[in-house]
Amino acid sequence: MAKPTLQDFEDRLNSIYLNLFELLSKENQEFSFRVNLLKSLPSEVIEELTKEGFKPKETIFEDTFTLPIEARDILPKLRVYTDGKIYIQSLSSILAAKSLDINSSEWVLDLAAAPGGKSLIFAQIANKVSAVEPNKSRFFSMKRNFKIMGAKNIQTYNKDGRFIYKSCSEWFDKVFLDAPCSSEAHIDLKKGITWWSMRRVYKFAKLQKELIVSAFESLKSGGEMIYATCTFAPEENEAVVNYLLNRYSNAKLIAIDHNLEKFQKGLIAFKDEKFDNSLELTIRILPHKSYSGFYMAKIVKL
Numbered sequence: 001m002a003k004p005t006l007q008d009f010e011d012r013l014n015s016i017y018l019n020l021f022e023l024l025s026k027e028n029q030e031f032s033f034r035v036n037l038l039k040s041l042p043s044e045v046i047e048e049l050t051k052e053g054f055k056p057k058e059t060i061f062e063d064t065f066t067l068p069i070e071a072r073d074i075l076p077k078l079r080v081y082t083d084g085k086i087y088i089q090s091l092s093s094i095l096a097a098k099s100l101d102i103n104s105s106e107w108v109l110d111l112a113a114a115p116g117g118k119s120l121i122f123a124q125i126a127n128k129v130s131a132v133e134p135n136k137s138r139f140f141s142m143k144r145n146f147k148i149m150g151a152k153n154i155q156t157y158n159k160d161g162r163f164i165y166k167s168c169s170e171w172f173d174k175v176f177l178d179a180p181c182s183s184e185a186h187i188d189l190k191k192g193i194t195w196w197s198m199r200r201v202y203k204f205a206k207l208q209k210e211l212i213v214s215a216f217e218s219l220k221s222g223g224e225m226i227y228a229t230c231t232f233a234p235e236e237n238e239a240v241v242n243y244l245l246n247r248y249s250n251a252k253l254i255a256i257d258h259n260l261e262k263f264q265k266g267l268i269a270f271k272d273e274k275f276d277n278s279l280e281l282t283i284r285i286l287p288h289k290s291y292s293g294f295y296m297a298k299i300v301k302l
Helices: 006-016 020-025 042-051 091-098 117-123 136-148 161-166 198-218 238-247 277-281
Strands: 030-035 064-068 086-088 107-110 128-132 154-157 172-178 219-229 251-254 263-265 283-285 294-301
Touching (some): 030 091, 091 172, 117 128, 117 136, 172 198, 198 219
Parallel strands (some): 107 128, 128 154, 172 219
Antiparallel strands (some): 219 294, 251 294
């Protein structure tokens, strides 16, 4: 099989959304960070950063701000960062995590949790969080992150998420699955597409179907979950969610509240494959400003 070219990748992205390749090609002008409410208040963090000469801009979230991209390498050297008062995170990831409606009595499962940014958001609200990560080095790095950030209500498990449901069937009020994926949204086009291929897309799609089943089986009746990826491929997004809907009659998609400037409704067909019409309720976040490419679906268990 011939090695994919940059033109192959461009044609592929533009078949999903017109000019998607162009959007991905634009250089980021800013990045986002979130205040760790377990350790500080937004006003306190902004005061500290202002004293350091920064001028953070507000976003749609009261605990999240942006800075020019030039500050991206400087921020981790500041005490406000090393003390665990802020966490650098894409607005897309923050939006996805905050789209899970959690209350203070609930137990949340984060099924592919490393590096832990979303678990930390859940920990600020939920009664307890279970963070699962199969990769050992990423697992221990995640545990260090939780300690630095002062999160004491997160339980960590170095387990394969595909099999969690076997011991935790219908345990959790809410489940979040940011599934391992082909990471198309994070490809640096200046360096080429050395690791991208359709074979990689199909490999991850198989894994994602196993993970989404485990996530849904782990969810209580009446609970809700979010399935997300940082890739554009319909095979890893709509097709995976459609697989879940076909397998479980009690799985239902619901709308996601947002005010995004650039997004695409979920596809109900791609090439020769047709999906359930409710897939239109899912969204593909298009790269813009501090938003990276992202896909997300919100599912309830009836």
